[in-house]
Amino acid sequence: MKTKNILGKKEGDNLISRRGFLELAGISTVMAGGTLAGCAPQQSSELADTSAGSSVSQSPSSPSFLVAPDPIDEAEIAEVIETEVLVIGAGITGISAARSAAESGAKVVVVEKGESYGVRSSKYGAINSSIHKQLGQPELQKAEVVNALQRQMNYRADSQLLNYWADHSGEDFDWWCEPVEFAVLENNTDQPPADAKLWLKPTHWPHDASYDWRSESAPCVIGELAFCPDGHLPVCEANAKVAQDLGAEFIFSTFARQLLKDEDRVTGAIVQAQDGTYSQINASKGVILCCGDLSGDSEMRDYYLPWAADYQTRFTNVDCNGDPTNTGDGHKMGMWVGAVMEDGPLAPMTHNVGVPPAVGVDPFLLLNLDGERFVNEDVSGQDIENALSRQKGHTAFQIIDSQWTEQLEAMPCGMANMTGVVPDDQYTGGGEKTSVKSFEENATFKADTIEELIEMMGLPVETAKASIERYNELARQGVDTDFGKKSTRLFALEKGPYYAFQFNQALILVVMGGLVVDHNNCQALDSERNPIPGLYVAGNTMGGRFLVDYPTVVQGISHSSCMTFGRLAGASAAKA
Structure with missing residues (x-):
């Protein structure tokens, strides 16, 4: 050397x-x-x-x-x-x-x-590598992915550069992985082999069959791979x-x-x-x-x-x-x-990840400090941060009731989304599954009634109550005529205890x-x-x-x- x-x-x-x-x-x-x-x-x-x-x-x-x-x-x-x-x-x-x-x-x-x-972190978003094929993940079409990327960026990026990445990232990832030995986990809840020093874990894989990234307001393709346990050094x-x-x-x-x-x-x-x-x-x-x-x-x-x-x-x-x-x-x-x-x-890169040990940025109801709903919550953490930047105190509260464990199955497979619950003794953090214990421990506030929760959050009582009642009405109707959230992710807040998770300003990572x-x-x-x-x-x-x-x-x-x-x-x- x-x-x-x-x-x-x-x-x-x-x-x-x-x-x-x-x-x-x-x-x-x-x-x-x-x-x-x-x-x-x-x-x-x-x-x-x-x-x-x-x-x-x-x-x-x-x-x-x-x-x-x-x-x-x-x-x-x-x-x-x-x-x-x-x-x-x-x-x-x-x-x-x-x-x-x-x-x-x-x-x-x-x-x-x-x-x-x-170097730092652990995750790579290549497409169509040999490891993706090994996992049985569907082949992604370059034009679909590149156009979805461009739509999020208002077509200001260089499409020819993105095309080059889409054409080569899979084979380049195979090349990048050649010099090192690692285990490949078949899903994001598998445990690595006992003798493994390094392993690769797929994000949001496998996922609910109903998830189709193309139909999402904030599309997120399946294919991210994370080197564990301590990153890609x-x-x-x-x-x-x-x-x-x-x-x-x-x-x-x-x-x-x-x-x-x-x-x-x-x-x-x-x-x-x-x-x-x-x-x-x-x-x-x-x-x-x-x-x-x-x-x-x-x-x-x-x-x-x-x-x-x-x-x-x-x-x-x-x-x-x-x-x-x-x-x-x-x-x-x-x-x-x-x-x-x-x-x-x-x-x-100012992604808001909500409270990751709980349910991240899953699209539950968000209220700002004025007690008002202000966004379609069913968007990416970057979009949430953009909306949050217009709110008083750069702060909002994610509000959830006790039926959350069943509701996670309907959540999207995006960045900082939680899509399921694992037993407390199997929860390791840093993935796409949470646990009841982690959820409870990381709640900012918990109350038996909506009124008590509003008081804990310090929101204007009448405004916040009216916002929650309106949200419940939309959920029961199955159509979000206010902000257009998917009906399958509209859940009325009607069964206590109730929880609030505080969202604050994100950091610039890069x-x-x-x-x-x-x-x-x-x-x-x-x-x-x-x-x-x-x-x-x-x-x-x-x-x-x-x-x-x-x-x-x-x-x-x-x-x-x-x-x-x-x-x-x-x-x-x-x-x-």
């Missing part, structure tokens, strides 16, 4: 002041830099004139991240490393790109500012080892600061070790930006998503200094050499959106939609995948598309 740490000065020392693009136009070599808006290491080369780019403005009010840093003096470069493909970032995307490039015969170097691989490590065995070198605790550019071509990057020492990495075939998203940079987030300014972020990966890694490094470095941000609106790329090879495009030689972008740094809202049609699509486009970018760069 070839792993190397570049040593040097402490990050933050010897910061160089920034200057505008107009002052810097006209010099032969271009550099672009990364992690923190003020830390800008690079050689004496000049910054590209990106004044034509739609994402870069040079007005006095421009945000600081749109202004490229000064080049780093050549005298500060302690080491020069030669490679063919440089991958910046070692999450799912970077590992996939590194393995793919190495398998294509390229010499590969990967730099990662964390102390290890930047072992899978990522196994894929990284394949790359390393083929000669790829992973360099951790190292920050990419600026891209190098010779005339029109990106030729490498300047990187900085934790102690501040700079090294130059020359990449004769190309650089792949796999740097993650931008939600950890408050200036970028407020600039691109002003409507989400009051959301807090939740991100667990940190760099070698303990700071979040999701700071838009790749977006900045790319723009500084002429790549452009997509038009947007960018999609924050911001989807990034640099415009060519759908054929993940090559970065300039403002004229021409490819930038030597520069590739994949994962959460790339644009075109998800806009407006992160779609819940395919649960886990973010991870699978990171894997798929990382593989594509790696192979493309290796063949350049």
